[in-house]
Amino acid sequence: MGPDQGRAGVSAAREEILARIRAATGPAAAAAEVDAAYAALPRAYLRAHHDPPGTDIVALFAERAADYRAVVERAGEAGLPAAVARALAGIARFVVPDGLPPQWLAALPPQAAGGIVRDDPPLSARDLDDICGVVTGCAAAIAETGTIILDHGPGQGRRALTLVPDFHLVVVRADQIAADIADALARLDPARPHTLISGPSATSDIELIRVEGVHGPRTLHVLIAD
Numbered sequence: 001m002g003p004d005q006g007r008a009g010v011s012a013a014r015e016e017i018l019a020r021i022r023a024a025t026g027p028a029a030a031a032a033e034v035d036a037a038y039a040a041l042p043r044a045y046l047r048a049h050h051d052p053p054g055t056d057i058v059a060l061f062a063e064r065a066a067d068y069r070a071v072v073e074r075a076g077e078a079g080l081p082a083a084v085a086r087a088l089a090g091i092a093r094f095v096v097p098d099g100l101p102p103q104w105l106a107a108l109p110p111q112a113a114g115g116i117v118r119d120d121p122p123l124s125a126r127d128l129d130d131i132c133g134v135v136t137g138c139a140a141a142i143a144e145t146g147t148i149i150l151d152h153g154p155g156q157g158r159r160a161l162t163l164v165p166d167f168h169l170v171v172v173r174a175d176q177i178a179a180d181i182a183d184a185l186a187r188l189d190p191a192r193p194h195t196l197i198s199g200p201s202a203t204s205d206i207e208l209i210r211v212e213g214v215h216g217p218r219t220l221h222v223l224i225a226d
Contacts, residue, residue, distance in 0.1 A: 064146025068199025086134030099154025
């Protein structure tokens with residue numbers, strides 16, 4: 001094959017690749033056709049390990065989160081305020097981010113309610129270091145890995161709130177629990193920041209000895225609202 005033929009082959013391959021790119025990134029109609037063609041591909045395989053009917057995703061999440069040494073409780077919606085009050089017993093001061101459902105704190109005794117701290121104006125790192133805990137919701141959770149995902153929307157607060165205090169109480173609704181990572185990511189807004197939490201903060205860098213609370217909460221308390 002001569003040089004001209006080689007260049008022609010490269011050019012044809014290049015044009016084919018560019019045509020595919022234009023089809024995928026061109027007008028909305030072309031992109032929709034690509035999406036439809038992808039969705040129409042036959043998929044006889046399991047889309048996830050937990051596809052079979054009868055798999056208890058919530059129970060799996062509770063088991064995996066506990067494996068990471070989180071404290072895990074399940075409570076019905078009616079019993080959630082009392083569960084929150086029990087979890088916060090002994091926590092003198094705790095941060096409550098904007099947007100946290102007020103009914104979650106409805107069962108707090110007066111002395112505990114007096115320990116609520118608001119992040120308005122934003123607390124400094126020094127101020128947060130003097131606060132014992134934080135209460136948040138979450139954006140999603142992953143059953144397969146026992147992971148909680150925050151997107152720092154209403155009821156979750158900015159990232160520093162869940163990194164500096166030593167105690168983190170997070171409420172996870174049962175319908176927020178996804179089977180696996182792919183399922184969870186599909187529920188999230190990619191334009192938002194995300195923090196993934198798998199158990200309390202811990203490291204084993206020094207002589208393979210596990211030390212908790214090094215760069216985040218020493219205690220992660222998970223309340224699953226069924």
